[in-house]
Amino acid sequence: METILRGESITKKFGGFTALKNVEFNIKRGEILGLIGPNGAGKTTLFNIISGAFPPTAGRIFFEGRDVTGLKPHQICKLGIARTFQIVRPFNNMSTLDNVLSGALFGKDAVSDLKDAYERSLSIINFVGLEKKKNKLAKELTLHERKMLELARALATNPKILLIDELIAGLTPLEVQETMRLIGKIRDELGVTIFWIEHVMRAVMGLADRIIVLAYGEKIAEGKPFEIANDKRVIDVYLGGGLIE
Amino acid sequence: MKKASIVQKVIILAVYALLPIIFSHSYQLRLLNLLIFFTMFTLSSNIIFGHTRQLFLCQGALVGIGSYISAILPERLGVAPWIILPVGALTSAGIGSLISAVSSIRRLSIIFMAVLTSSFQVIFGELILGLRHITGADEGIVIRSDILRGLIGANRELVYYYLLIATLFATVIIYDKIVNSRVGVAFRCIVEDEIAASFIGINVVKYKVLSAFISSFLFGFMGGLYAYYNLYICPSMFQNIDVHILVMLVFGGMGTLTGPLLGAGAFTLISELLRPLGPITTLIFGILLIILFLFFREGLVVHLKRITGQFFKKHKLCF
Ligand SMILES: Nc1ncnc2c1ncn2[C@@H]1O[C@H](COP(=O)(O)OP(=O)(O)OP(=O)(O)O)[C@@H](O)[C@H]1O
Ligand SMILES: [Mg+2]
Numbered sequence: 036m037e038t039i040l041r042g043e044s045i046t047k048k049f050g051g052f053t054a055l056k057n058v059e060f061n062i063k064r065g066e067i068l069g070l071i072g073p074n075g076a077g078k079t080t081l082f083n084i085i086s087g088a089f090p091p092t093a094g095r096i097f098f099e100g101r102d103v104t105g106l107k108p109h110q111i112c113k114l115g116i117a118r119t120f121q122i123v124r125p126f127n128n129m130s131t132l133d134n135v136l137s138g139a140l141f142g143k144d145a146v147s148d149l150k151d152a153y154e155r156s157l158s159i160i161n162f163v164g165l166e167k168k169k170n171k172l173a174k175e176l177t178l179h180e181r182k183m184l185e186l187a188r189a190l191a192t193n194p195k196i197l198l199i200d201e202l203i204a205g206l207t208p209l210e211v212q213e214t215m216r217l218i219g220k221i222r223d224e225l226g227v228t229i230f231w232i233e234h235v236m237r238a239v240m241g242l243a244d245r246i247i248v249l250a251y252g253e254k255i256a257e258g259k260p261f262e263i264a265n266d267k268r269v270i271d272v273y274l275g276g277g278l279i280e
Numbered sequence: 281m282k283k284a285s286i287v288q289k290v291i292i293l294a295v296y297a298l299l300p301i302i303f304s305h306s307y308q309l310r311l312l313n314l315l316i317f318f319t320m321f322t323l324s325s326n327i328i329f330g331h332t333r334q335l336f337l338c339q340g341a342l343v344g345i346g347s348y349i350s351a352i353l354p355e356r357l358g359v360a361p362w363i364i365l366p367v368g369a370l371t372s373a374g375i376g377s378l379i380s381a382v383s384s385i386r387r388l389s390i391i392f393m394a395v396l397t398s399s400f401q402v403i404f405g406e407l408i409l410g411l412r413h414i415t416g417a418d419e420g421i422v423i424r425s426d427i428l429r430g431l432i433g434a435n436r437e438l439v440y441y442y443l444l445i446a447t448l449f450a451t452v453i454i455y456d457k458i459v460n461s462r463v464g465v466a467f468r469c470i471v472e473d474e475i476a477a478s479f480i481g482i483n484v485v486k487y488k489v490l491s492a493f494i495s496s497f498l499f500g501f502m503g504g505l506y507a508y509y510n511l512y513i514c515p516s517m518f519q520n521i522d523v524h525i526l527v528m529l530v531f532g533g534m535g536t537l538t539g540p541l542l543g544a545g546a547f548t549l550i551s552e553l554l555r556p557l558g559p560i561t562t563l564i565f566g567i568l569l570i571i572l573f574l575f576f577r578e579g580l581v582v583h584l585k586r587i588t589g590q591f592f593k594k595h596k597l598c599f
Contacts, residue, residue: 112481126472141481
């Protein structure tokens with residue numbers, strides 16, 4: 036399978052603090068790649084760099100073979116890289132439908148016709164299961180619904196790859212199951228490649244094709260879920276396996 | 281455009297068109313004309329502050345640039361005033377866009393934007409005083425070119441009134457088109473969350489500059505028209521009008537169409553009543569602005585809708 040997104044020795048310093056150190060990664064088209072690691076490992080920072088929030092201090096990002104390092108967020112999005120935020124940030128005073136519509140109107144292959152954009156938005160709202168909430172304001176939704184909304188808005192930009200930053204933290208077991216099924220569907224039915232940060236190990240282990248482990252800004256392991264679960268260094272970092280249930 | 285919104289606009293237009301029947305005295309007509317100028321300034325302020333939250337405390341300067349260019353150039357160059365009018369408007373638009381581009385690329389906070397734009401307002405004032413031989417400094421300029429030269433003899437105030445409401449309605453139609461288009465969606469997303477907007481493909485700088493361009497163009501255009509209407513301009517006319525415009529905007533309702541119309545109407549009425557107080561009025565409006573920002577940020581339109589909405593709910597009526 037061909038590589039869709041590749042990071043070449045990504046380093047990020049905030050003042051004197053090194054948040055990422057020579058991190059390499061490589062995602063194949065159609066893959067679900069998990070990204071795990073303890074708090075402050077640099078996971079979100081890596082997503083920020085890929086999505087253009089800020090440039091890396093050193094290193095390059097290649098998307099479909101093209102160097103995209105240092106592009107602005109809207110340019111990255113228009114190329115086909117969408118993201119969600121760890122702390123959700125929907126447009127609170129806009130309806131669910133309008134939130135998703137804004138993604139459809141401006142993302143990759145932006146639809147300029149409002150009617151077409153509405154149709155595309157409605158089908159995505161159905162896809163994530165928010166059809167009953169489509170006219171509700173985003174701020175009236177529950178946390179789970181807002182997370183689904185954030186996913187829907189990102190999908191509306193029609194991405195080739197989706198960066199998901201912690202979707203299931205704080206959800207009930209039932210919501211976790213639904214969300215995992217949805218992530219699988221995004222890859223299988225929409226054909227979107229997924230790079231996925233998550234703290235809930237069991238979820239990542241169950242769904243990801245491969246996993247990368249970050250700790251203190253460095254990549255300490257990479258491999259298939261069962262390899263990661265038995266990796267000595269990973270177990271050490273997670274306090275003797277306390278987090279691997 | 282929805283049917284209800286067309287009906288609404290036709291009614292508003294009819295009201296404006298019929299006002300001179302009641303207020304036919306030339307003093308009253310002059311007040312009506314000033315009302316339309318202020319309504320236009322408020323609409324324009326709404327585009328930049330109401331829809332993209334860019335605080336321009338140099339609205340007076342942007343109006344003034346249009347005014348001075350329209351006052352000075354026709355005679356100096358020997359060209360018709362209506363050719364110069366868009367030149368003045370485009371100059372204001374260019375400067376407004378530049379200010380917006382600098383602020384949004386550098387991501388200036390609203391405080392720094394206030395500092396930047398009010399400095400520009402001061403520079404504008406100094407420039408007018410410094411270029412005494414062209415601008416007449418404090419004495420101002422008497423304007424001899426009038427776009428309605430051919431119509432002298434007809435009721436000048438009335439002719440201007442209809443010219444102004446034609447301009448107002450053209451603006452309302454264009455405003456409505458913009459707000460209900462893709463651009464309007466971008467504006468809403470930017471007001472909600474600039475960062476989230478940029479990650480769904482919205483070029484935030486581009487839309488902010490676009491909004492500054494449209495708004496500053498209107499300021500400059502109305503400034504030019506004001507010069508030709510008033511036949512006299514001086515620097516003090518362009519000072520302190522930011523406070524007045526913002527009071528009208530916030531009082532009426534930011535980000536709405538009827539807000540600026542109502543806000544400017546109420547404001548013109550109040551300032552007419554306060555006129556005997558002289559220079560204190562600016563102080564009063566300053567305090568009013570602070571109170572509005574603290575307690576009435578949603579504006580009259582939202583409150584009215586809520587009250588009428590509750591009324592209709594209670595009486596089981598619907599539209
Ligand atoms: N913009 C920033 N400026 C300064 N320091 C930052 C910035 N962003 C992140 N950091 C620091 O970099 C480190 C990595 O943060 P990051 O958010 O990437 O961690 P994370 O792996 O996503 O953690 P979590 O699991 O808690 O979300 C942290 O120590 C954080 O304080
Ligand atoms: Mg994080």
